[in-house]
Amino acid sequence: MTTPVTRREFLNLLGAYGGTSAVLQAGAALGFMPNTSQAADISLMANNGKKVAILGTGISALTTAWELTKAGYDCTLLEASHRPGGRMFTVRSGTVIDEIGNYQRCEWDNDPHLYFNAGAARIPSIHSSVLKYCKELEVELQVFVNESKTAWVQDDAMNGGKPIRNTDYSSSMNGFISEMLTKSLGKGQLDSDLTESESETLLGMLRSFGDLNEDMLYKGSVRAGYGSGGFLDHGTKRDVVALRDLLKTRLAGSVMVTTQEGTGSGPLLMQPVGGMDRIIYAFANRLGDRIKFRAPVTEVMVKDDGVEVAYEQDGETQLLKADYCFNCIPSHLMSGIPNNFPDEYTEAMNYIRRGRAYKAAFQAKERFWEKENIYGGITWVNAPSAQIWYPPHNIHGKKGIVLSAYNFGGANYTEMSQEDRIEDFLSAGEKVHPNYREMCEKPITIAWHRMNHMLGCAPRWARSRGGWSEKEEHMYETLRAPVNGRHYMIGDQATQHSAWMESAIQSAHYALADLDQRVRTEPA
Amino acid sequence: MKKLITVTALMLSALCSISASAAEGDVGVAATMDDRYCTTCHGADGVGNLAIEAPRLAGMEGWYLKRQLENFRAGIRGTHAEDIPGLEMQPMAEKLSNESITDLVDWIGGWEYVPAAVTVEGNDRQGRTAFQSCAACHGANAEGNEALGAPALAGQNDWYLITQIENFRSGVRGSHQDDTFGAQMVTMSKTLRDEQAILNVVSYINTLQK
Numbered sequence: 001m002t003t004p005v006t007r008r009e010f011l012n013l014l015g016a017y018g019g020t021s022a023v024l025q026a027g028a029a030l031g032f033m034p035n036t037s038q039a040a041d042i043s044l045m046a047n048n049g050k051k052v053a054i055l056g057t058g059i060s061a062l063t064t065a066w067e068l069t070k071a072g073y074d075c076t077l078l079e080a081s082h083r084p085g086g087r088m089f090t091v092r093s094g095t096v097i098d099e100i101g102n103y104q105r106c107e108w109d110n111d112p113h114l115y116f117n118a119g120a121a122r123i124p125s126i127h128s129s130v131l132k133y134c135k136e137l138e139v140e141l142q143v144f145v146n147e148s149k150t151a152w153v154q155d156d157a158m159n160g161g162k163p164i165r166n167t168d169y170s171s172s173m174n175g176f177i178s179e180m181l182t183k184s185l186g187k188g189q190l191d192s193d194l195t196e197s198e199s200e201t202l203l204g205m206l207r208s209f210g211d212l213n214e215d216m217l218y219k220g221s222v223r224a225g226y227g228s229g230g231f232l233d234h235g236t237k238r239d240v241v242a243l244r245d246l247l248k249t250r251l252a253g254s255v256m257v258t259t260q261e262g263t264g265s266g267p268l269l270m271q272p273v274g275g276m277d278r279i280i281y282a283f284a285n286r287l288g289d290r291i292k293f294r295a296p297v298t299e300v301m302v303k304d305d306g307v308e309v310a311y312e313q314d315g316e317t318q319l320l321k322a323d324y325c326f327n328c329i330p331s332h333l334m335s336g337i338p339n340n341f342p343d344e345y346t347e348a349m350n351y352i353r354r355g356r357a358y359k360a361a362f363q364a365k366e367r368f369w370e371k372e373n374i375y376g377g378i379t380w381v382n383a384p385s386a387q388i389w390y391p392p393h394n395i396h397g398k399k400g401i402v403l404s405a406y407n408f409g410g411a412n413y414t415e416m417s418q419e420d421r422i423e424d425f426l427s428a429g430e431k432v433h434p435n436y437r438e439m440c441e442k443p444i445t446i447a448w449h450r451m452n453h454m455l456g457c458a459p460r461w462a463r464s465r466g467g468w469s470e471k472e473e474h475m476y477e478t479l480r481a482p483v484n485g486r487h488y489m490i491g492d493q494a495t496q497h498s499a500w501m502e503s504a505i506q507s508a509h510y511a512l513a514d515l516d517q518r519v520r521t522e523p524a
Numbered sequence: 525m526k527k528l529i530t531v532t533a534l535m536l537s538a539l540c541s542i543s544a545s546a547a548e549g550d551v552g553v554a555a556t557m558d559d560r561y562c563t564t565c566h567g568a569d570g571v572g573n574l575a576i577e578a579p580r581l582a583g584m585e586g587w588y589l590k591r592q593l594e595n596f597r598a599g600i601r602g603t604h605a606e607d608i609p610g611l612e613m614q615p616m617a618e619k620l621s622n623e624s625i626t627d628l629v630d631w632i633g634g635w636e637y638v639p640a641a642v643t644v645e646g647n648d649r650q651g652r653t654a655f656q657s658c659a660a661c662h663g664a665n666a667e668g669n670e671a672l673g674a675p676a677l678a679g680q681n682d683w684y685l686i687t688q689i690e691n692f693r694s695g696v697r698g699s700h701q702d703d704t705f706g707a708q709m710v711t712m713s714k715t716l717r718d719e720q721a722i723l724n725v726v727s728y729i730n731t732l733q734k
């Protein structure tokens with residue numbers, strides 16, 4: 001540090017980076033670990049042959065079909081696409097990516113390790129329903145490494161554009177934070193509510209958290225890795241990266257929080273061996289020809305005693321009459337399908353916005369990251385591509401699939417040509433790995449906003465960052481209540497925590513519980 | 525009951541696979557990579573979709589459809605930075621070949637005309653007066669006039685007509701130097717003074733649905 005950053009300067013900077021609200025949110029979240037420690041126990045009343053139409057084959061629809069079929073209902077699933085699974089989509093040799101206006105066919109080597117989860121990729125240990133079905137359907141899981149301290153952080157604004165290791169970044173950041181908090185301890189601001197012994201404990205924690213020296217100053221840490229030696233010889237500390245330098249990048253928010261479990265992230269996550277779609281096919285293969293593919297729904301009419309669903313297949317319009325209907329078609333697509341839903345239901349459907357997200361990946365000729373001591377985790381870059389993920393499976397194998405872009409929010413890749421997307425992630429990646437471009441084979445990209453039959457990455461209910469308005473809460477309740485006791489909207493769109501498989505599954509459980517209640521009370 | 529469940533589950537697992545699409549033995553069918561993906565956005569049977577802001581295509585005149593696809597493809601339409609829905613449509617047309625456009629016009633031409641639902645309410649009597657200047661090109665019943673290059677407006681989604689008139693007025697549509705037809709509308713849209721006038725004329729067009 002050439003000139004020290006004052007506390008005020010630091011707090012201002014923190015504020016500018018959304019720090020204050022981040023702190024407040026962190027505070028509010030304490031004691032609010034999502035209550036998913038136990039998966040719901042589904043015990044539906046056995047039912048002989050009631051007909052159920054299930055629209056779409058997202059994980060919520062497959063869960064519904066699976067549970068109902070086990071209980072003896074007669075299910076038919078209608079899927080617009082050639083494949084099941086919606087946003088749980090794994091790309092491997094031969095896969096067609098049906099992004100509209102940008103079709104691609106994946107030409108990677110045909111090898112079970114060489115796959116890419118283009119949609120959902122990570123399972124947190126607190127997502128009990130997802131894990132419950134993996135167990136029930138014998139989907140083999142393995143650990144997914146979400147954070148590697150040897151992965152990189154790169155920003156043109158920081159360190160002259162040269163990447164630094166995640167551990168260099170986070171050890172130094174922890175050191176400086178500890179040093180500053182230590183300085184303000186004893187000045188009556190931070191510790192006015194603490195007893196002497198509590199202050200001492202805090203001080204001790206800060207000292208080891210930041211690896212401070214006897215003078216309670218941060219002068220570098222071997223946690224950032226050794227400058228030299230470390231095994232046969234004494235290790236030397238590396239040069240300290242100045243706090244001011246660390247603060248030049250806005251990537252801190254990403255670099256410092258990937259290990260927080262409660263949000264569904266965490267250092268240890270899981271993935272199915274062979275791709276996320278193993279979960280999808282574990283359901284779908286068991287459901288077999290109950291699923292009709294390339295059968296887009298074209299009309300949904302709720303009647304007094306059931307639901308009539310029109311769909312197209314082989315150029316013909318077909319009619320499916322059912323007692324009940326479960327629908328996971330994305331609301332923004334359902335809006336364009338004629339129906340007789342009540343106005344307030346349609347209003348709620350039209351209200352939900354669709355998020356934008358994109359990913360890209362390529363086959364790496366060699367596992368070049370392993371030569372840099374990286375065996376998983378995420379590199380953060382300040383470019384539209386944002387992230388690089390290294391496959392944690394098949395260590396020391398020949399090739400591997402690298403995730404070369406993953407970002408959401410802005411339009412970016414959605415409006416870029418395939419060539420521009422590839423150039424974006426290559427030019428960002430070669431600032432981190434000099435041989436990146438050379439290692440890249442057969443890149444693919446996927447903009448969820450343009451994926452056929454999806455057109456979005458995740459439903460977005462709340463328009464304000466401050467949370468859900470009363471009107472939004474009301475619309476949400478409207479949409480998840482069944483129409484006429486016959487038509488259920490399911491999927492993560494019918495939850496308050498979208499973009500998770502767990503939410504989608506729980507929406508199905510919620511709807512199934514309602515159905516079961518109705519069926520049980522029906523006169524025989 | 526427990527026993528029953530096990531038996532059903534066993535039966536289910538025996539009932540596998542249609543054709544391989546993801547891995548050996550997985551259900552699913554072969555993907556097609558054709559250009560007939562329009563209904564994902566434009567609604568089932570091309571009836572339009574408000575949530576995507578994509579208008580009704582069913583019943584659209586073939587010559588107008590063709591021109592718009594060509595304009596999108598050439599970037600004459602749908603490239604203005606503020607034209608959010610246009611920017612969504614533009615890449616959808618970018619890779620269409622001439623043959624594909626012919627096929628699409630043919631295909632869409634076979635869709636049944638269904639007038640769009642009325643979603644706005646204005647003063648259609650005042651709109652009727654304003655519409656007199658539109659009728660010269662779009663026809664007295666807003667049925668369109670191929671000779672003048674002006675499409676039918678009757679039956680189109682009213683929310684879409686409103687955005688288009690607003691787009692013409694602000695130059696978001698029709699200001700590209702090669703957009704000769706759009707340029708005419710830029711001029712004409714200025715005869716509608718404000719939002720209310722636009723709403724009125726669209727409400728009148730709503731009364732003309734065949």
Ligand SMILES: Cc1cc2nc3c(=O)[nH]c(=O)nc-3n(C[C@H](O)[C@H](O)[C@H](O)COP(=O)(O)OP(=O)(O)OC[C@H]3O[C@@H](n4cnc5c(N)ncnc54)[C@H](O)[C@@H]3O)c2cc1C
Nearest residue numbers: 056058059060080086087120121122297491492499500501
């Ligand atoms: C990039 C990305 C990353 C993600 N990462 C994670 C993650 O790491 N962990 C996690 O838990 N979750 C993740 N998610 C979220 C997760 O994938 C979703 O929450 C979940 O898969 C949604 O399932 P769903 O049941 O709502 O249905 P969807 O997957 O939305 O399925 C909708 C279905 O409807 C079908 N359909 C559309 N139109 C019609 C029609 N007209 N007729 C018939 N069918 C139709 C579609 O083809 C599709 O099959 C991610 C999502 C994305 C996009």
